[in-house]
Each structure stands twice: as structure tokens, then as C-alpha cells.
Amino acid sequence: MxxxxxxxxxxxxxxxxxxxxxxxxxxxxxxxxxxxxxxxxxxxxxxxxxxxxxxxxxxxxxxxxxxxxxxxxxxxxxxxxxxxxxxxxxxxxxxxxxxxxxxxxxxxxxxxxxxxxxxxxxxxxxxxxxxxxxxxxxxxxxxxxxxxxxxxxxxxxxxxxxxxxxxxxxxxxxPREGEQYTEFYILGMNGTAAGYPAELEIGESGNVILGVKNHEGETVNYRLELRLDNRPLHLAEEYRDIHIEDEGEWENTVTFTPEEEGDNMKLQFLLYRNEDLTEPYRELHLWIDVGGDQDAV
Structure with missing residues (x-):
């Protein structure tokens, strides 16, 4: 043949x-x-x-x-x-x-x-x-x-x-649009959704665990920013730019230090996506007292 x-x-x-x-x-x-x-x-x-x-x-x-x-x-x-x-x-x-x-x-x-x-x-x-x-x-x-x-x-x-x-x-x-999303979460230092720092003194550092899970169907570059009453807080450079592959996860301890006194101040954790810094892609927040009695929500 x-x-x-x-x-x-x-x-x-x-x-x-x-x-x-x-x-x-x-x-x-x-x-x-x-x-x-x-x-x-x-x-x-x-x-x-x-x-x-x-x-x-x-x-x-x-x-x-x-x-x-x-x-x-x-x-x-x-x-x-x-x-x-x-x-x-x-x-x-x-x-x-x-x-x-x-x-x-x-x-x-x-x-x-x-x-x-x-x-x-x-x-x-x-x-x-x-x-x-x-x-x-x-x-x-x-x-x-x-x-x-x-x-x-x-x-x-x-x-x-x-x-x-x-x-x-x-x-x-x-892929359906509803299946493409990013998980952004905050945990206390005990690894649960509790025990967040609610009362600090000026210059005293607080710690939380932040996590990001990528379900966007592609590799994404994220940027993390912290704000206290809409004023930027210092954040270590290694946490500012986060590169996560599809279905990948990033979780780390983030430290912040308030520099102004105030009650019931809004601590924001802002997550930006793919260099778009005009509007946060995800946002989380806590309420803290700095230099006064705590009244966290």
C-alpha cells in the first residue's frame, strides 16, 4: 500500500x-x-x-x-x-x-x-x-x-x-463575565475576620492580613494603596505592586502607622488593576481611633 x-x-x-x-x-x-x-x-x-x-x-x-x-x-x-x-x-x-x-x-x-x-x-x-x-x-x-x-x-x-x-x-x-473577578479581603492577625486594630496612638503601628485572589482569566498587575481619612499612608514598596497569575493568590501582613490624631477615622485599603489609577478596582476599610477611645465598626 x-x-x-x-x-x-x-x-x-x-x-x-x-x-x-x-x-x-x-x-x-x-x-x-x-x-x-x-x-x-x-x-x-x-x-x-x-x-x-x-x-x-x-x-x-x-x-x-x-x-x-x-x-x-x-x-x-x-x-x-x-x-x-x-x-x-x-x-x-x-x-x-x-x-x-x-x-x-x-x-x-x-x-x-x-x-x-x-x-x-x-x-x-x-x-x-x-x-x-x-x-x-x-x-x-x-x-x-x-x-x-x-x-x-x-x-x-x-x-x-x-x-x-x-x-x-x-x-x-x-467565559461568562460573571466568572471574572478579583477577591480582596482583610483579616485580623489571628487569621479570621475579627481582631482588627481599632485603637492606636500616633506613631504606633497596626497590622492586618490582606489577601488578593485573581479569578480574572489572565495575569493581572495590582497596586495597593492605604489612606487614612483620605490621606495617603506610607506602604512598603514590596506591597505596592503585586503581580498575580490567573487563579493565583497573594496574602501578606501589611503594616500601617497613623500620623494624625482623630476619632472614628476611616482607614481605606485600595486595590487598583493593570495600572489604572483613576478609580480603585476594589476597596476595603476599617474604622479606627488614633490617640483616643476606640469605637471601631
Whole structure:
């Protein structure tokens, strides 16, 4: 057998598309966003069901062209959401990287199964594909003498499957805005939401634990500032600029020293995001007395 017989054309195209998407996702994630999204939609929309259909029906007479296409799309509706459901209970969660990795392994494995099954068939009986044969098969289905109702139902079913698959794929690969956020919290020195410093003398230092958790879906540079009654307080330089990767966490002890006396003063902890210093992205505050009786809230 020649090389082309051992590696069918359609399987070559499937493997090439999978490897191309893997490069876009894992090697060039920043510079190829549009291409990555477009190729990812095509692959998730069609290939998982196509390789399963090819493995189940390796013969050219097993299915007609439009039936093979509709079944490929329909099976993708089952496979892709099932993959997302399984990843939801894994440490990786439903994100683009794990979904692409799992589906890539599955698709390439099914490609091997398809090749083996086709090789078991007599010469000339295995399914093969070309663009000309696809268009001819589709045209035959549309222009055949089957009743107009049958043709209409077939076309309606095909486009319904395409629409449903595209919708499910979009939901899986597109993060919802509500899931992108930053946790910003303050703890007392005992590690609980209590025991905050509420009464200090001028020049006396207070300590709290500040924490930041990044759930923004990307690496973020944060900036921390402290204010007492809207006047800046000194903060160690190492705490002013905080670099946190996606799903990363920063937690540290922050020391502040009031320099003015007053009762019921507002101590603000301001968190800015990605060099935007116009408005705080998150804010926390405590009430403290400096040089007087404490009355913290």
C-alpha cells in the first residue's frame, strides 16, 4: 500500500486541524486569538462526531453523504458537552486549554481506530472523501426525486444540528463575565475576620492580613494603596505592586502607622488593576481611633 492508502485524506486533514489548534492554544496563545477561536469552533463543532462516525461506519456504502454529515454534527453535541461535564469535576475545570487537550487526544485516538477499521475492508470498499464528492453527494440529496417534504425535513434537521452544536460550543469555550473577578479581603492577625486594630496612638503601628485572589482569566498587575481619612499612608514598596497569575493568590501582613490624631477615622485599603489609577478596582476599610477611645465598626 502507498502512503496515501495508509493515511486517508480525510484523516490527514483532521489530524492537521487538531495539531494546528494545539499550536494556537498552547504555543501561540496571545498572538492568534481570532484564528484560535475560529479554528476551535470548527473543530469542536464537527470533528469529535466525525471521527466517531468514521470509526463506526468505515465503509463507503454504510452511510450517504448528508447522513454522515448530520450524524457527525449530532454526535459532537453529545461528546463536547460530556467532555465539559467531566472536566467540571476535575482539578482543571471547564477552560479552553483542558477541553482542547482532552478532545485532541480523543480525536487522534479515533483517527487511529478509523484507519485500522478501513484497512480491514476489501480494496475499494473503504470510505474516502474529496471536496468534489462532498458537493456531489449534497447536491444529489437536494435534487433527488425524494418528496419535497423529505428534502425539507433533511435540510431543516441538518441546520438545526449545526445551530445547536454551535450554541453549545460557544457556551463551553466563552467565559461568562460573571466568572471574572478579583477577591480582596482583610483579616485580623489571628487569621479570621475579627481582631482588627481599632485603637492606636500616633506613631504606633497596626497590622492586618490582606489577601488578593485573581479569578480574572489572565495575569493581572495590582497596586495597593492605604489612606487614612483620605490621606495617603506610607506602604512598603514590596506591597505596592503585586503581580498575580490567573487563579493565583497573594496574602501578606501589611503594616500601617497613623500620623494624625482623630476619632472614628476611616482607614481605606485600595486595590487598583493593570495600572489604572483613576478609580480603585476594589476597596476595603476599617474604622479606627488614633490617640483616643476606640469605637471601631
Amino acid at each position: 502507498g502512503v496515501k492508502e495508509r493515511m486517508p485524506v480525510d484523516i490527514q486533514i483532521v489530524a492537521a486541524m487538531v495539531l494546528l489548534l494545539d499550536i494556537f492554544v498552547f504555543v501561540l496563545p496571545q498572538s492568534t486569538g481570532f484564528i484560535r477561536a475560529a479554528s476551535g469552533m470548527v473543530i469542536l463543532l464537527f470533528l469529535p462526531g466525525y471521527v466517531l462516525t468514521s470509526a463506526l461506519f468505515p465503509g463507503k456504502d454504510d452511510l450517504e453523504g448528508i447522513e454522515r454529515l448530520a450524524l457527525s454534527l449530532g454526535l459532537s453535541i453529545v461528546i463536547v458537552p460530556f467532555t465539559g461535564f467531566a472536566l467540571n469535576y476535575s482539578p482543571w475545570g471547564i477552560t479552553l486549554g483542558p477541553i482542547v487537550a482532552i478532545l485532541s487526544i480523543y480525536i487522534l485516538f479515533m483517527c487511529v481506530i478509523t484507519i485500522l477499521r478501513r484497512h480491514q475492508l476489501p480494496e475499494g470498499e473503504a470510505f474516502s472523501i474529496s471536496l468534489i464528492s462532498v458537493f456531489r453527494a449534497f447536491g444529489h440529496e437536494v435534487t433527488s426525486r425524494r418528496s419535497g417534504l423529505d428534502r425539507a425535513l433533511t435540510i431543516f434537521l441538518l441546520f438545526s444540528v449545526i445551530l445547536a452544536t454551535a450554541t453549545i460550543t460557544y457556551v463551553l469555550v466563552t
